Amino acid sequence: MNGVAIITLILGLGLIAWLSARAKAMRLAPAASQTGDRSRKRPLLHSLPSYHGWYAALWVLGPALVFLAIWANVMPGLVTGRVLQDPAAAALPMDAMSRSAILSEARNIAQGNAQAAFDPRANALIEPYRSANRFYSLGGALAALMLALAGGAFAFTRIRPDFRARTKVERVVMSALLLASLIAIVTTVGIVGSLLWESLRFFSMVSPLDFLFGLKWSPQSAAMGYGNENAFGAVPLFWGTIFIGAIIAMFVAIPLGLMSAIYLTQYAKPAARAWLKPMLEVLAGVPTVVYGYFAALTIAPNMRDFAAWIGIHNASSESALAAGLVMGVMIIPFVSSMADDSINSVPQSMRDGSLAMGATTSETIRQVLIPAALPGVVGGVLLAVSRAIGETMIVVMAAGLAANLTLNPFASVTTVTTQIVQLLTGDQEFDSAKTLAAFALGLVLFVVTLLLNIVALQVVKRYREAYE
């Protein structure tokens, strides 16, 4: 019996349980005309009939579905165990590698994932696999059905007028809510755990000091067997990331974003604002791969021509400048909306106070509003930097792969995210230092963006409190 069918069946049982439990509860309920009549034997229902229905349905669905979930994970082991009991398995080689290769081939054929076996020894095991599969899946399905029925029966016996079905159902709903919010923690733990685990494996091969302070990055040489020494110095990557994301991009994004926010909040007429704000939102909604394509195809060649025109002849077509400029444009809406928020949270009375002194609007903005909003703006810029250094597609498509330590914006630099993508592309074994280096880079990126965010949120929060 396949999985979809059994789940559908159990869901159907759940529906039946809901309907019949509700009907039973309704019969228990006193008729409307009798509610006031306390002498009758039928007391008031504690909970609405539909809660009794939900109670029964939960008892039908819960245990059965949990069992199925566990069974789906346990079954492959059981199946393999049974196959190994089969006389045909005695012919398997003892060597663990080829043994498991043959087994998985047989399993794939038995499940219909593959057509023919590469290793003829697998053929003998197909039939045992099929029968074991049938045996255990049928067994699992039967057990799940039994559980569903048993759960339903138990719930049914408990339907009485004074039974607190609503309380029970609500407790389940509450646990579901709690569980949903715990997923955030699980994800965070998953990220930290997986990054840390793989990074530790990497640092068992490469010294963390070499990684964090080394000046030479050439993982290819490590992969080609020249050893891990001097291959994983990530400083050029860190520099490239900062150069593009925190310097060039911010040169574009901070002035343009800040001035846009000022214009929108202080000068633009409502009609103009109604058009310009969504325009910025569109700019923020353009996917990064589009920016990357644009940077690589349109901006980068222009930058190279421009460099040649001003007399720089060794300019790269994958310049830091092209990637940084486009990334800056991508960040403009972000800076602008953060600045917008900060300027708007400066109390109106400040602005009035300054205007009433005879200051012009621009004097008010420059000398009162901006200084007052500065912490919020700084927080926003930090968030923008954290976003820029974590941005991947623009740099993958428009920045280069050469790990240069250079100040020349027309030269090619590489970044942390570019290298993560580069290292994990293609088929490598998962244990090589080259592959694991991606996780170490990921860990650094995660920690840095996390710190930036925490600091930025603190700054913004304290600033908000100052004006409340």
Add this chain to the structure above:
Amino acid sequence: MNAPVSPDALRRQPTDWKGDAMRKRIASRYASERRFRRIGLAAILMSAGFLAYLMISMLSGGLGGFTRTEIAVRVDFPKAPIVIDPASLRGEGAEAVLSSVNWQALTDQAATSALGKDGAWIAPGAWLVVRDAVKADPAILQKSVTLHLPASAELDVAAKSEGQPAAEAAYARLEKAGLTSRAINWDFLTSSDGTDPTQVGIWGAFKGSLLTMAVTLLLSFPVGVLAALYLEEYAPRNRWTDMIEVSINNLAAVPSIIFGLLGLAVFLNVLHLPRSAALVGGLTLALMTMPVIVIAGRNAIKAVPPSIRDAALGIGASPIQVVFHHVLPLALPGIMTGTIIGMARALGETAPLLMIGMRAFIASPPGGITDPATVLPVQIFLWSDEVSKGFVEKTSAAIIVLLLFLLSMNSIAIYLRNKFERRW
């Protein structure tokens, strides 16, 4: 009052506002005011200009990708080296008969006989047109018909813009003979990735995107809404709740590529889920989208005034009933807006999907969420790496499709926000 009468030194003359110096000063202050205002306007116009430049360059480069150059070729079926009985194509087994024919050879021969050496400029996939024409109307097998066959990528480029000299010359000859035409390239919308730019389409990647988004939505929406409800309505103020909040706020700011690393390490290497599949892509993007939905959801829930909760509690509703009967329906438009924005972001996301192997070359649309698939943004990325010049306009065309979807999603979100935004 503690201040003594001001000494004479502190006495000041009233300001002479009419004086020349003051007039000049005020004029220069107004000039600087105008300058500042103009700088602000220039800043925002630069953003608008960049957006316009981007849109126009994508449109001008990509609209051509929806059309193709066709060459009129006379195919003389009776003289062709094939023997098919038209009747055999009208019943059972037509597919078998059709697949037994060497259409490629037939097409090449017809092109050569009709166009001479310029017959080499038809696309490698042109035989599909011939086959489909026969399939649609077997009667043409007895006559000689003119079919419009797609031109090769080189000729297509030459027709639309600047191509290689040989292709330009060939196109000039064919155009002079009146054999070329432009037609809408429906194949672009219905086929999948390929090696020849004349044959590629976005349907495979689009379907991959749909499947991935379905998984993302099914996972992140319920979880996000439930978590938002819990945090906003029931969570006790304690360390656990603080941890959950901190996690969610930080997850919303974690770079997307980190989610890709998580997906690679956990979903592929620990749980052994299928590589390159929409299932894993959807799971990864769901983790990324969930915090966005939680944050939007909390804001929407927060905006429901407490008086509504008090009213419901006051007539004896349980806390769960209050939330599910009153708060949630009122907050739903806000939650929907946040969800659409989160989904639009996920739809445009590329980097995490590269990590979990959705960058493979996949020439047929995925059948289900466990089949290898790719998505639109990744397809754009893959095509942008292609050397052949014919891929340039295909990339831009795919970008147009992606942008259309994102823009319409965002417009729906803005519409919802404006329509249902309530001021309490």
Add this chain to the structure above:
Amino acid sequence: MSQPTPPKMSARNVNVYYGEKQAIQNVSIDVDTDNVTAFIGPSGCGKSTFLRTLNRMNDTVASARVEGEITLDGENIYSSGMDVVQLRARVGMVFQKPNPFPKSIYDNIAYGPRIHGLASAKADLDVIVESSLRRAGLWDEVKDRLKDSGTALSGGQQQRLCIGRAIAVEPEVILMDEPCSALDPIATAKIEELIHELRGRYAIVIVTHNMQQAARVSQRTAFFHLGTLVEYGSTSEIFTNPREDRTKDYITGRYG
């Protein structure tokens, strides 16, 4: 009460609209330097709105529209020749809630003189700051901490700082919009004392909720109701012998 000099500011038939809604209806009033003028009336009667038309602060509200004539020394402040920046320097304003800038005490006072270029040297600025703080009655309290932030002062001190800030540009008129409503009684007393001392040097108009305050600080009182000027006269007359029933009802506490 006689008026030997022509009025500093005078308003004739002023109407103010917010969009479609009329907030001020046909108000005419004169303000002079020798007297403190108090605007009283129930909340929402338009007294603050009218005050804000006197230095064109209503310009910052997009939907506001002012009709009629308001003159400063005989010059129409709504005429195209009048410069708002100059006008606001000549007609200073103190707000309901103290709103010192998040700068040092010194910079708060120096803000106006700096933007208007009233001091050419640092020494001049120092003199202006000291004299303004002295006149605001704040010098002795803050002379040793001029570099501290203006927002670190107490509420009453902040409000006196704001008055000092307004004085620093040597205005001709000072408008005060309920300057004591956010302050405790002791701080209020200090501000009232300050208003007494400033009288004669500046034309002072004060909007207040508090009728006792109006009686204490002002020589002339205007009673506003529903956007109209009901009665305007010497304070003692308004409080002891009002001509209009509405004024009487208000000052005896029938409504408000």
